[in-house]
Amino acid sequence: MRDLMxxxxxxxxAGIARDAAGRGLSVILCEKDDLAAHTSSASTKLVHGGLRYLEHYEFRLVRESLQERDVLLRNAPHIIWPLRFVLPHDKGLRPKWMLLAGLFLYDRLGGRSALPKSRGVNLRELPHRPVLKERFTSGFEYSDCWVEDSRLVVLTAMDARDRGAEVRTRTRVTALERLPDRWRATLATGNGEEVIEARAIANAAGPWVDDLAQLGLAGEAKVHLRLVKGSHIIVPRKFAGETAYIFQNGDGRIIFAIPYEREFTLIGTTDLLFEGDRDTPEISAQEIDYLCSAASEYFRSPVTPDEIVSTYSGIRPLYEDNSAKNSTVTRDYVFEVDTHEGAPMLSVYGGKITTYRRLAEHALEKLAPLLGADETPWTRNAPLPGGDMPDADFKAFLWAASERWPWLPPEMLLRLARAYGTRIERVIGDATGLSGLGEHFAGDLYEAxxxxxxxxxxxxxxxDVLWRRSKLGLHIKGDISSVIDRWLAAR
Incomplete structure (x- = not known):
């Protein structure tokens, strides 16, 4: 019997499983699809405080997010890195004093940070002048961070496994039976059914969290979710450099335009109430029009639907706080802990990528006393796999890697170093040239x-390989996915 399922x-x-395993609990993590197959790979890919949340007075959430931004940057410098954002001032929208006040708070609310503070910027100068329309003459620049979102999930699950957790993907929970001192769960896999037992359950099923609560609590659980779809479009690169833009819209919302995968610009996101198939959310024509129109209000070169190379949509499982607008529903997390009539179940509602580590800590504050586990937090200073670089200095690490493997093409070396950090040596192994990496599939993807x-x-x-462990699917032409599937099947 496990301590925690x-x-x-x-x-x-993944965060809860990692934290629990690090406290010595026996843990099993079950995911019905692949890791990060849904919401967690469909974000805007930012580790950020949430500048716009200040308008909704969510100061605690912003403070915690800003503090976590620096913690995560230190613990995973290969998949998280600083990004500067330019916010043009639109004279018809939020006044300049409001933007100044918000950025003043943003720079200070989280305490001391390693990232540079905000400053004013002249949009008539390079590099912004040829990018933005002439009417935008001034704005502000501030710091946040980029994150490879699905890789963050995978690395967190890997660390959970390395600390003793059992991680099972493609494993669906089909039945839950509550006993006085344990849960009995029926799991469905490709090999049939299996029954396991655990002393407690952490229900972190995202858009399906209410379903699992109903399954385990015999229909007595309350419905707490508001499902909100967020969609993004990917277009060929709209501007040079590594600065991102944040654009205000007339409806009070904002969108981001971010340099993406060297060749592209990522634009998003939307906020629409969702009632469809939670497994297959798709962007609508309405959302495409919204994102293209919003970005075209700022860019000299308009964004048109015909230039879109890819899209993705995700469902945010937000805690229902009865806000009038989807964009103002809290992004904070809420726990429901049920200990009545038997073994405990903790259900997680809401949350955002930036605060996942703190969410896991808070979940273990609830669960550890019930399970007799160590109540001491430990993850704050624990690097994720590949992130154990001296001084969290990725540039120095990359330079050393280029000297160690000079035969790797620079773009390939950068991609591998970003993806795997210090574990790149486990990928390359004893190879002394590209031929030593085994079969070549396409681009810079090899068998190793x-x-x-x-x-x-x-x-x-x-x-799994082309869209979650990497974004090679954007770069490799042809049906390489089926080629990889055949290679995997042969093994």
């Missing part, structure tokens, strides 16, 4: 990397 392989479930992803990162399909 975690249901859901998104960022919150695929084998590592299978052995270490739970990859089972071509889509």
């Amino acid at each position: 975690v249901i859901g392989g998104g960022i919150n479930g 990397e695929l084998q590592y992803l299978v052995d270490e990162e739970f990859a089972q399909t071509g889509r």
Whole structure:
């Protein structure tokens, strides 16, 4: 019997499993699809305080997010890095004094930070002048961070496994029976059914959290979710450099335009109430029009639907706080802990990528006393796999890697270093040239990397490899996914 069963392989479930395993608990994590298969791979890919949340007086959430931004940057410098954002001032929208006040708070609310503070910027000068329309003459620049969101989930689950947790993907919980001192769960996999027992359950099923609560609590659980769809579009690169833009819209919302995968610009996101199939959310024509129109209000070169190369949509499982607008529903997290009539179940509502580590800590504050576990937090100063670089200095690490493997093409070396950090040596192994990496599939994808992803990162399909463990799907032409599937099937 396990101490804790975690249901859901998104960022919150992986975080709870990791924290619990590090406290000596026996943990099993079950995910019905792949890790980060849904909401956690469909974000805007930012570790940020949430500048716009200040308008809604969510000061605690912003403070915690800003503090966590620096913690995560230190613990995973390969997949998280600083990004500067330019916020043009639109004279018809928020007044300049309001933007100044918000950025003043943003710079200070989280305490001391390693990131540079905000400043004014002249949009008539390079590099912004050829990018933005002439009417935008001034604005502000501030700091936040980029994150490879699905890789953050995978690395967190890997660390949970390395600390003793059992991680099972493609494993659906089909039945839950509550006993006085344990839960009995029926699991469905490709090999049939299995029954396991655990002393407690952490329900981190995201858009399905209410379903699992109803399943376990015999229909007595309350419905707490508001499902809100957020969609993004990816277009060919709209501007040079590594600065991102944040644009205000007339409806009070904001969108981001971010340099993405060297060749592209990522634009998003939307906020629409969602009532469809939670497994397959898709962008609508309305959302495409909204994002293209909003970005075109700022860019000299308009964004048009015909230039979109890819899209993705995710469902935010927000805690229902009865806000009038989807964009103002709290992004904070809420726990429901049920200890009546038997073994405990903790259900997680809401949350955001930036605060996942603190969410997990708070979840263990609730669960550890019930399970007799160590109540001492430990993850704040614990690097994720590949993040154990001296002084969290990625540039120095990359320079050393280029000297160690001079035969790797620079773009390939950068991608591998970003993806795997100090574990890059496990991918490359004893190879002394590209031929030593095994079969070449396409682009800079070789057999050695695929084998590592299978052995270490739970990859089972071509889509796992091309869209969640990496974003090679954007760069490689042709049906490489089925080629990878055949290679995987042969093993």
